Amino acid sequence: MSPVLSVQNLSVAMKGASGIVPVLEHLSFDVAQGKTMALVGESGCGKSMTALAIMRLLPEDFVVTSGRVLLDGENVLAAAPQALRGLRGNKMSMIFQEPMTALNPLYTVGDQIGEVLRQHRGLGRRDATEQAIGFLKAVQIPAAEARVHAYPHQLSGGMRQRVMIAMALACKPKLLIADEPTTALDVTVQAQIFDLLSELQDDTDTAIVLITHDLGAVAELADDVAVLYAGRCIEKGSSQEVIAHARHPYTRGLMACVPHLHLGPAAANVQRELEEIPGMVPPLGARGAECAFLPRCAFAIDVCRAQPQPPLDVVDAHAAVSCWRHREIAP
Amino acid sequence: MSDAWPVAADILLDVNDLVVHFPAGRRGMFGKPSKVHAVDGVSFRVRRGTTFGIVGESGSGKSTTAQAVMRLIPATSGQIVFGGENIAGFQGERLRQARRKFQIVFQDPFSSLDPRRRAGDLVREPLDLLGIGSPKGRDARVSRLLAEVGLPPQAADLFPHQFSGGQRQRLCIARAMAPEPDLIVCDEAVSALDVAIQAQILNLLKKLQRERGLTYIFISHDLGVIQHFCDEIAVMYLGKIVEQAPAPVFFSAPRHPYSWSLVAAAAPPGPLRTRLKAQFLVKGDPPSPVDPPPGCRFAQRCPFVIEKCREEPPVLAVTGPSHFVACHRVNEIEAPNFTASD
Ligand SMILES: Nc1ncnc2c1ncn2[C@@H]1O[C@H](COP(=O)(O)OP(=O)(O)OP(=O)(O)O)[C@@H](O)[C@H]1O
Ligand SMILES: Nc1ncnc2c1ncn2[C@@H]1O[C@H](COP(=O)(O)OP(=O)(O)OP(=O)(O)O)[C@@H](O)[C@H]1O
Ligand code: SF4
Numbered sequence: 059m060s061p062v063l064s065v066q067n068l069s070v071a072m073k074g075a076s077g078i079v080p081v082l083e084h085l086s087f088d089v090a091q092g093k094t095m096a097l098v099g100e101s102g103c104g105k106s107m108t109a110l111a112i113m114r115l116l117p118e119d120f121v122v123t124s125g126r127v128l129l130d131g132e133n134v135l136a137a138a139p140q141a142l143r144g145l146r147g148n149k150m151s152m153i154f155q156e157p158m159t160a161l162n163p164l165y166t167v168g169d170q171i172g173e174v175l176r177q178h179r180g181l182g183r184r185d186a187t188e189q190a191i192g193f194l195k196a197v198q199i200p201a202a203e204a205r206v207h208a209y210p211h212q213l214s215g216g217m218r219q220r221v222m223i224a225m226a227l228a229c230k231p232k233l234l235i236a237d238e239p240t241t242a243l244d245v246t247v248q249a250q251i252f253d254l255l256s257e258l259q260d261d262t263d264t265a266i267v268l269i270t271h272d273l274g275a276v277a278e279l280a281d282d283v284a285v286l287y288a289g290r291c292i293e294k295g296s297s298q299e300v301i302a303h304a305r306h307p308y309t310r311g312l313m314a315c316v317p318h319l320h321l322g323p324a325a326a327n328v329q330r331e332l333e334e335i336p337g338m339v340p341p342l343g344a345r346g347a348e349c350a351f352l353p354r355c356a357f358a359i360d361v362c363r364a365q366p367q368p369p370l371d372v373v374d375a376h377a378a379v380s381c382w383r384h385r386e387i388a389p
Numbered sequence: 390m391s392d393a394w395p396v397a398a399d400i401l402l403d404v405n406d407l408v409v410h411f412p413a414g415r416r417g418m419f420g421k422p423s424k425v426h427a428v429d430g431v432s433f434r435v436r437r438g439t440t441f442g443i444v445g446e447s448g449s450g451k452s453t454t455a456q457a458v459m460r461l462i463p464a465t466s467g468q469i470v471f472g473g474e475n476i477a478g479f480q481g482e483r484l485r486q487a488r489r490k491f492q493i494v495f496q497d498p499f500s501s502l503d504p505r506r507r508a509g510d511l512v513r514e515p516l517d518l519l520g521i522g523s524p525k526g527r528d529a530r531v532s533r534l535l536a537e538v539g540l541p542p543q544a545a546d547l548f549p550h551q552f553s554g555g556q557r558q559r560l561c562i563a564r565a566m567a568p569e570p571d572l573i574v575c576d577e578a579v580s581a582l583d584v585a586i587q588a589q590i591l592n593l594l595k596k597l598q599r600e601r602g603l604t605y606i607f608i609s610h611d612l613g614v615i616q617h618f619c620d621e622i623a624v625m626y627l628g629k630i631v632e633q634a635p636a637p638v639f640f641s642a643p644r645h646p647y648s649w650s651l652v653a654a655a656a657p658p659g660p661l662r663t664r665l666k667a668q669f670l671v672k673g674d675p676p677s678p679v680d681p682p683p684g685c686r687f688a689q690r691c692p693f694v695i696e697k698c699r700e701e702p703p704v705l706a707v708t709g710p711s712h713f714v715a716c717h718r719v720n721e722i723e724a725p726n727f728t729a730s731d
């Protein structure tokens with residue numbers, strides 16, 4: 059079956075005073091119906107830029123310099139404005155990192171969900187409100203009949219994020235992009251939102267691109283994962299495989315940084331010092347042709363310095379990795 | 390580990406029955422004014438050189454507790470004994486002098502730094518304000534502090550927007566350490582950072598604690614971080630501490646039903662997490678802290694609630710060595726099994 063979303067050789071650059079600077083370089087991945095693809099990586103690696111490029115919502119000064127984004131076989135990047143508007147509501151939608159900036163403070167949540175339904179499904183006002191209540195119930199907002207008349211500021215952070223999900227799903231999109239949907243929320247609510255997303259996915263068979271730096275969420279929710287570093291995909295594969303056998307030094311470093319919770323008997327011997335990856339992601343414009351992780355990599359040798367970014371080497375059906383030494387240094 | 394009750398000299402901070410209420414308007418035109426019970430009778434002690442962690446849902450009163458302890462907001466009642474003195478009533482010059490001994494680092498390093506001032510001046514500011522050291526000595530101290538938090542010397546001349554998120558948080562830590570405080574409150578200080586930078590900052594804080602004998606109050610909603618970083622843990626729910634214990638004790642056998650919900654939400658992925666979530670994860674939002682109902686504040690969401698819970702508030706009582714729990718049924722309900730075998 060052909061994938062719902064196919065990102066092929068996507069590159070994005072920023073036009074600056076000193077010329078054009080690469081932001082994303084040659085990204086490729088597919089997401090099938092009912093499947094979830096996670097994009098992970100440190101802050102500034104290009105996760106949100108990837109999402110915005112797919113939605114054709116890149117900020118000013120950012121341009122696509124290569125590649126195609128196929129949604130159900132149709133190239134989003136070539137779509138005319140009219141067609142694009144149809145695609146955005148009906149076929150793909152996005153949940154943003156900060157729900158407060160994405161909701162309009164002047165309208166009730168019912169009006170905002172209703173507006174989506176009226177525009178994209180041609181429903182009348184009364185029917186739209188009726189259905190909006192249904193959506194609020196689907197995302198488990200208590201007292202939905204009353205809350206449909208609430209303004210965003212009258213809801214807690216968790217409820218606002220659930221409203222965003224309700225809006226994003228109102229048109230039953232084929233593709234949902236969720237950009238760190240829970241980072242601003244506390245753990246109990248995070249767990250509720252993740253459960254909700256996977257339940258809704260079971261019902262609707264939506265393809266999901268989940269952007270997160272929570273590797274626990276990846277293990278639980280995602281079928282596949284792509285690890286980004288400095289705008290390049292440096293490892294990808296099934297989430298089971300990548301989490302159990304991370305091959306790239308960066309992916310391994312990321313996993314080692316996470317302070318996992320140890321419960322019961324395991325709580326007695328928790329290591330107090332955390333592993334860390336020294337240094338930081340190179341900013342835009344400071345990225346050379348060689349392996350982007352080189353300055354921070356404990357395994358770097360002259361070979362890495364002498365050659366360009368290693369290609370994604372396909373290890374097997376479940377894993378591919380961009381590192382000259384991945385076979386030698388495999389754990 | 391010793392279970393002995395800490396001797397007085399070990400205790401840097403002793404908070405007794407702290408209450409912080411905020412006005413919340415009136416119910417109806419003739420109704421009596423309502424109050425937000427943000428913190429409602431909280432007591433705890435923090436040993437010198439250790440880290441005291443506070444966890445709990447959004448709105449449970451973690452920040453309010455910390456800010457009242459630091460005298461940034463007024464306490465409605467209660468004692469705050471810091472270094473042997475009750476600072477709850479301190480005013481004017483006495484308060485100003487006491488303040489240099491405790492500092493705070495916030496979640497959002499951007500909004501807590503003046504964007505128009507250079508990093509060096511930002512670190513120097515608390516020294517100038519408190520009149521610490523000679524002007525020349527202050528310059529030397531600023532460079533030393535920047536080096537200690539891992540920033541290069543040139544950083545002194547840069548503005549906050551020229552730093553990355555992680556570097557800005559290092560800057561906030563340098564600023565907090567400048568007056569050589571005994572206590573630093575970290576209020577969600579690493580929550581906005583990604584895992585890689587979070588690990589760097591946590592290790593930095595640990596190093597500074599080792600080198601300088603610092604005491605921390607560490608607020609976070611990430612239980613994994615709390616477990617790695619804290620010696621003692623308090624769980625707050627709607628303005629009250631519902632459980633408190635040393636970290637190894639708490640995570641090997643938490644006893645409050647709300648604590649079970651928290652650990653269920655944060656357990657590592659796998660069958661254990663699935664089982665814990667199905668059994669213990671609470672649903673919905675917490676009730677409003679405005680005029681909370683009598684009885685146990687968790688009663689509305691607790692799977693083990695009985696009639697008594699709705700009528701009588703449970704008190705925080707000893708259930709084991711250094712372990713305190715506020716639940717009527719603590720000895721009746723069976724604790725979860727945390728071994729992952731199924
Ligand atoms: N509006 C902008 N103008 C200039 N540079 C930007 C802008 N937005 C993002 N960038 C830069 O583009 C790069 C990729 O950013 P992006 O927002 O995609 O990161 P991210 O992986 O989503 O990070 P985070 O986890 O912090 O959200 C970063 O180097 C970032 O600094
Ligand atoms: N100045 C204020 N006036 C009125 N109510 C307040 C004020 N500050 C805090 N509150 C209320 O007091 C309660 C406790 O808030 P607090 O900020 O201490 O929670 P928290 O545990 O730190 O939550 P979070 O995890 O969201 O930071 C909340 O219900 C909050 O809305
Ligand atoms: S290619 Fe070399 S520098 Fe890059 S990750 Fe692999 S070992 Fe490290």
Ligand code: SF4
Binds near residue numbers: 686695
């Ligand atoms: S006192 Fe009752 S309601 Fe409160 S936590 Fe215990 S069992 Fe639950």
Ligand SMILES: [Mg+2]
Binds near residue numbers: 105106107155237
């Ligand atoms: Mg982002």
Ligand SMILES: [Mg+2]
Binds near residue numbers: 451452453576
């Ligand atoms: Mg807070």
